[in-house]
Amino acid sequence: MVEMIKVSRNYGTDIKALTDISLTIDTGEMFFLIGRSGAGKTTLLKLICNMETPSNGLIEVAGYNINNLKGKKLAHLRQKIGVAYQDFKLLNNRTVAENIAIAMEVSYKKPLAIRQTVRDLLLQLQLTDKHNTITEELSRGEQQRVALARAVANSPRLILVDEPTGNLDANTTERVMNLLSRRNKAGATIVIATHDPSIYQKGNHRVMELRDGTIHSLTRSKAS
Amino acid sequence: MNFWLAVFRQAGRNLRQTWMSQLMTFLTVSLSVLIFAFFYLVYTNTIGASDKLSEEIRLIVYLNEEPGPEMQQQLIRKINNFDDTEEIRFVSKQEAYDRFAAQLGDDSDVLDGMPKDFLPASIEVVPLQTLRGFSEIKLFSEYLAKLPGSEKVQYGQEWMERFYYFTQLLTIVVLLSASLLILTATFMVSYTIRLTIMGRQDELELLKLVGATNSYIRTPFLLEGILQGLMGSLIGLSALYALFRWITLHFTDPGLLNMFHFNFLQPVIIAAIILTSIGLCTLGSFTSIQKFLKV
Structure with missing residues (x-):
């Protein structure tokens, strides 16, 4: 699903966010990115979803060189990639339901199907009572879940999640991970950047640790 | 959707x-x-x-003397040399007097004692519909003013x-x-x-x-x-x-x-x-x- 060959990302001449990253993430895999703050996890996710372009190297997603795609082709590929950003990127003057629906609206899903999906996701993430709440009025934990709901709403083939449990309690963390596991079992490839060992130590997944923009280790977690 | x-x-x-x-x-x-x-x-x-x-426009050329039939034909030819016209009509001194008297109506007695030829003879020229622009009418009037025997041309110049x-x-x-x-x-x-x-x-x-x-x-x-x-x-x-x-x-x-x-x-x-x-x-x-x- 994701192929990265000798990918580097520099900011200016001094800051090297990522250096020579080569990586393959298989279709249907749940892949974890770990590392300290500033290690390059978020930059890596941004490169995969073409929010940023690499300084060097090749990135292929679903067989497409994502940096060469433009216009409709890029838009259609992005519809198949769901991203839950670390800063959420929610529309603060819109309701929770509208924020989640936006990902489906751009794919021209039917209004009835959109409403149904929104209700299901809110139920799974314990946000049913927030359906018509303006996102600005939500707590950070709630906003995080709305961002996740939007990322998975359009049934994307690739889901990128940046720190999904940073603001959540144990119970909600479990709900979030259950949701992602279900999507993964349904065939979606999932890449999660996290600090939280409790979520990647539970399954049998590959875990890549980044340090100072380079791959420090690539191991497989053991189910406990 | x-x-x-x-x-x-x-x-x-x-x-x-x-x-x-x-x-x-x-x-x-x-x-x-x-x-x-x-x-x-x-x-x-x-x-x-x-x-x-402009449909009502007519140019009146006042003459210093009443033209004879030969002169009238010459004037018509001269006028048509500038441009064809809708109508050219000669008004004699007598006709001008009669019109004036008719316009005065009951007050026509003020003309008693006046000679019947005190009003000048004139030519009434109705230009073609194609010649209705202000500058064209002005040129036409200048041309008419130069006709032999012409004293004055009137066509509501100021108003126009x-x-x-x-x-x-x-x-x-x-x-x-x-x-x-x-x-x-x-x-x-x-x-x-x-x-x-x-x-x-x-x-x-x-x-x-x-x-x-x-x-x-x-x-x-x-x-x-x-x-x-x-x-x-x-x-x-x-x-x-x-x-x-x-x-x-x-x-x-x-x-x-x-x-x-x-x-x-x-x-x-x-x-x-x-x-x-x-x-x-x-x-x-x-x-x-x-x-x-x-x-």
């Missing part, structure tokens, strides 16, 4: 979120259309009145000159108001769309990230331009029609306005104004999209 439904929803959201600036633009476009259409209406009606009045300059002035005003319409429609809409784009950068950025196509993002802004043009011109023209009805209702008594047929704009002109307004507003919207909406 199909493309157009999604786009209309998006346009509706845009309008709701920026309703204040949208309203200001809409009012400005309406006012510009009203000003332009008002002056154009006055212009077309003035031209109509001018055409009607004023009317001519009035229509010239109106043409300038119409052109200026058209420029105003072009500037306001294009720039105001462009500015409003620019504000909307600036105010919604976060949302537009997000739309791109979740896979919205260029047309999904851009079309609602174009629709806004079209809507501004359509609504602005409809309201502007409706206001003008209301004004027109008010004027015709209050000034239909016998008077100056009743001399002319005061007509509203032709349907084809109304359609042209609406289409032009839509075109200009869309252009304004398009330029802002091209400049500020990089997708």
Whole structure:
């Protein structure tokens, strides 16, 4: 699903966010990115979803060189990639339901199907009572879940999640991970950047640790 | 949801979120259309009145002596040398006296004791319909003034000159108001769309990230331009029609306005104004999209 060959990302001449990253993430895999703050996890996710372009190297997603795609082709590929950003990127003057629906609206899903999906996701993430709440009025934990709901709403083939449990309690963390596991079992490839060992130590997944923009280790977690 | 439904929803959201600036633009476009259409209406009606009045135009050449039949034929040939005419009629001194006496009616006795030949003989020339412009009539009158035996030429020169300059002035005003319409429609809409784009950068950025196509993002802004043009011109023209009805209702008594047929704009002109307004507003919207909406 994701192929990265000798990918580097520099900011200016001094800051090297990522250096020579080569990586393959298989279709249907749940892949974890770990590392300290500033290690390059978020930059890596941004490169995969073409929010940023690499300084060097090749990135292929679903067989497409994502940096060469433009216009409709890029838009259609992005519809198949769901991203839950670390800063959420929610529309603060819109309701929770509208924020989640936006990902489906751009794919021209039917209004009835959109409403149904929104209700299901809110139920799974314990946000049913927030359906018509303006996102600005939500707590950070709630906003995080709305961002996740939007990322998975359009049934994307690739889901990128940046720190999904940073603001959540144990119970909600479990709900979030259950949701992602279900999507993964349904065939979606999932890449999660996290600090939280409790979520990647539970399954049998590959875990890549980044340090100072380079791959420090690539191991497989053991189910406990 | 199909493309157009999604786009209309998006346009509706845009309008709701920026309703204040949208309203200001809409009012400005309406006012510009009203000003332009008002002056154009006055212009077309003035031209109509001018055409009607020009049908009445006749030039009277006063002669210093009554021409004989041979001389009359020579004068007719001379006049037709300048241009063909609708009619050339010789009025003798006696005929002029009789007309004057008839015009005086009951007061014709004031002419008692006056010689019957005290009024000069004249030629009444009715030019062709094709020769009705002020400058052409002026040239024709100068030509007639040089005819042998001609003393003076009269054709309501002063009145015609004023009317001519009035229509010239109106043409300038119409052109200026058209420029105003072009500037306001294009720039105001462009500015409003620019504000909307600036105010919604976060949302537009997000739309791109979740896979919205260029047309999904851009079309609602174009629709806004079209809507501004359509609504602005409809309201502007409706206001003008209301004004027109008010004027015709209050000034239909016998008077100056009743001399002319005061007509509203032709349907084809109304359609042209609406289409032009839509075109200009869309252009304004398009330029802002091209400049500020990089997708």
